[in-house]
Amino acid sequence: MPEKTTKVERRQIRTALVDTPCVALSPWARKSLTPDLILLMASRPYISVIVPAYNEEERLPETLSAIQTFLEGRSFEWELIVADDGSTDRTVEVAKQAFRSDCCRVLAAERNGGKGSAIRRGMLEAAGRYRLFTDADNSTPIEELPRIVRAMKRRGADIGIGSRGLPSSRIEVHQPFYRELMGRVFNLIVQAFALPGLKDTQCGFKVFSSEAARSVFPRQSFDGFSFDVEILYIARREGFRIVEVPVRWINSPASRVSPVRDSLNMFLDVLKIRRLHG
Numbered sequence: 001m002p003e004k005t006t007k008v009e010r011r012q013i014r015t016a017l018v019d020t021p022c023v024a025l026s027p028w029a030r031k032s033l034t035p036d037l038i039l040l041m042a043s044r045p046y047i048s049v050i051v052p053a054y055n056e057e058e059r060l061p062e063t064l065s066a067i068q069t070f071l072e073g074r075s076f077e078w079e080l081i082v083a084d085d086g087s088t089d090r091t092v093e094v095a096k097q098a099f100r101s102d103c104c105r106v107l108a109a110e111r112n113g114g115k116g117s118a119i120r121r122g123m124l125e126a127a128g129r130y131r132l133f134t135d136a137d138n139s140t141p142i143e144e145l146p147r148i149v150r151a152m153k154r155r156g157a158d159i160g161i162g163s164r165g166l167p168s169s170r171i172e173v174h175q176p177f178y179r180e181l182m183g184r185v186f187n188l189i190v191q192a193f194a195l196p197g198l199k200d201t202q203c204g205f206k207v208f209s210s211e212a213a214r215s216v217f218p219r220q221s222f223d224g225f226s227f228d229v230e231i232l233y234i235a236r237r238e239g240f241r242i243v244e245v246p247v248r249w250i251n252s253p254a255s256r257v258s259p260v261r262d263s264l265n266m267f268l269d270v271l272k273i274r275r276l277h278g
Contacts, residue, residue, distance in 0.1 A: 045103075046076035047145070048128030052118035054085040056136040057094045059252075063138040064098040070142045072101070080104040083122035086112035116227025120220050123213045132207045137252035140205035144247045148207045151245045158212040158240040161232070162247035165199030169246040182263055194233050194273050198244055201228050205247060212240045221276060226269035233273050 049067055053060055064080070071078045082095040086109040095106050107121055119133045130149055134140060140162050148160035163169055165187065174180065183202065190201055206228070208216070215238055222230045235242060 044077065045079045045126075045128040046130065047071070047074075047078045047149075048081065048126035048131045049078070049142070049145075050081045050083055050119060050122030050126060050131065050133040051136055052083045052085060052115050052122065052133065053087065053091050053095065053136045054112060054115070054118070055087045055089045055091060057087075057090040059137050060091060060094055061098045063136055064095065064104075066138055067134075067142045068098075068100050068104070070145075071103075078103055079126065079128060081122045081126060082106045083118040083125075084108045085115065085118040086110060114223030114227075115225060116220065116230075117223040119227065120217045120223075123208065123217045126213070127210075129210050130207055131210065131213050133204070135204035135252075138250075139252050140203060140247050140249050144205065145207070147247070148205075148243075148245045151243050152207065152209070155243045156241060157243035158209045159232070159235055159242045160207040161198070161201070161242060161244055162203045162205030162249075163198075163200040163244045164203050164247070164249045166244065166246040169200075170248040171251075172248060173251040175251045186263065186266060189267060189270055190229055193270050194229055195236065198232065198242070200244070201232055203247065203249065204228075212238075216240070219277070222269055224265055224269065226266040229266075229270055230273055230277075234277055237277055 049071070051060075051063065051067070060082070064082070067080060071080065080099075080101075080103060082091075082105075084092050084095070084106055092106050092108050099105075107118075107125055109118065109121070123131050123133060130152075132145055132148075134142065144162060148162060151157070152160040164171055175183070186202070187200065191198065195201060202225075212235060216231050216234050219234050220227060220231055232242060
């Protein structure tokens, strides 16, 4: 039987259960929990936002400000993690200066390991029930997050990916023509060899449930730009449901993707995925 609680403890429990979306329990389970356990569950972040960053001292402050302003207006617990990728400029210092809350922190790396490496560290370090990784250039605005989480809940999905390839996607600033063409060709290759049915695997705005993140990211081996394809392939192989959601997207001209070198490496990586993961 649960211990007898004080009036103050009962009020704290009611607040935790009502106001914290990540606490979803049956009536019987609620009666079986002690006050300390319920309050511990209520302190877990509902949303974790991970921003990978490599030499992003110029773009990062504006992006972090926008994310924090959005999250500060929510009723749930959250955390913001900048996953530094061995930056050689003032990225780590600038990020710390931009933080406005104890809910924010930097994971610094001693060396550059690749975007996939930074995101893997951030997603496994995060504690949220839902874990979003989003680019430092804020090309998909943080305001798109609720749309993806709602779609995940409605469709019973474990992973929600922002997509620029659906009819209702809103591309406000396009990439140069040659980059868009290369993206379409790459997607055809991905659909043929790895992920049939997904229109856009490369949009850097993806939400994972905590269970999916803990299962998928330890298996990730690619650290370059092809890591998106690999983690979605692993997720599908593990039986996690993926929902593709149209988002608003604004191209950043300062892309780090080399149209020749990185595209070739990504193509070769796609061919390796089946050999690595079956």
